[in-house]
Amino acid sequence: MPTQLECRQGDIANQPDMDAVVNAANAELRPGGGVAGALHRAAGPELDRACRPLAPIAPGQAVITEAFGLPxxxxxxxxxxxxxxxxxxxxLLAACYRNALSLAEQHGISSLAFPALSAGAFGYPLEEATRIALTTVSETLPQCPGIERVRFVLFDADSTEVFQRTLDSLG
Structure with missing residues (x-):
């Protein structure tokens, strides 16, 4: 059965039906604004403590921690x-998605939720970031047979519409 790819508007910190969520992290893996701030607030201070020995990371890199207070x-x-x-x-943006999927596969994660990486404070144009995200995930999933569902969780209706339209055009 092919992996289910979906897009929806919502809160990345409230995806209880997903094994993992992806953080749009800063290099130091510290709490901040946007996705990183929301996930760190919901997870509690243990997430910050778990991240410190893993930092810094470079653009395109991915690391994994427990989720602590997140569902x-x-x-x-x-x-x-x-x-x-x-x-x-x-x-570098494509590497983020490939590396995240590879980590998920290695850790037995069957479902994960991504935000629109780099499309917020990092200034990546949304249409281009969306195309890279969806194309890279679609091309990488055949090498990740344990992943059954990938969800893109978008902050607002406009971003959700761009992701859904792009996903529909790939199908």
Whole structure:
């Protein structure tokens, strides 16, 4: 059965039916704004303590921790590229998704939820970030037979519409 890919508007910190959620992390894996702030607030201070020995990470890298107070088993932390600064940004962004899926496969995670990596404070244009995200995930999933479901959780209706439209065009 092919992996189910879905897009929905919602709160990345409240995905109780997912084994793991993906954090749009900063290099130091510390609490911050956006997705990182929401996940750290919901998970509690244990997440920050678990992240410290793993930092710093480079753009494109992914690391995994327990989820602590979140309703998931794991958090996969990815550092997306800052648009216009981290080069080559498209390859680094694709590496985030590939590395996150690889970690999920290695840890027996069958379902995971991604935010739109790099599309917020890191300034990646949404349409391009969406195309890279969905194309990379679609191309990587055949090497990850244990992953049954991937969800993109978007903060607002406009982003959700862009992701859904792009996903529909890939089908």
């Amino acid at each position: 998931n088993r794991h958090v996969i932390h990815c550092l997306g590229p800052v648009y216009g600064r981290d080069k080559p940004e498209a390859e």
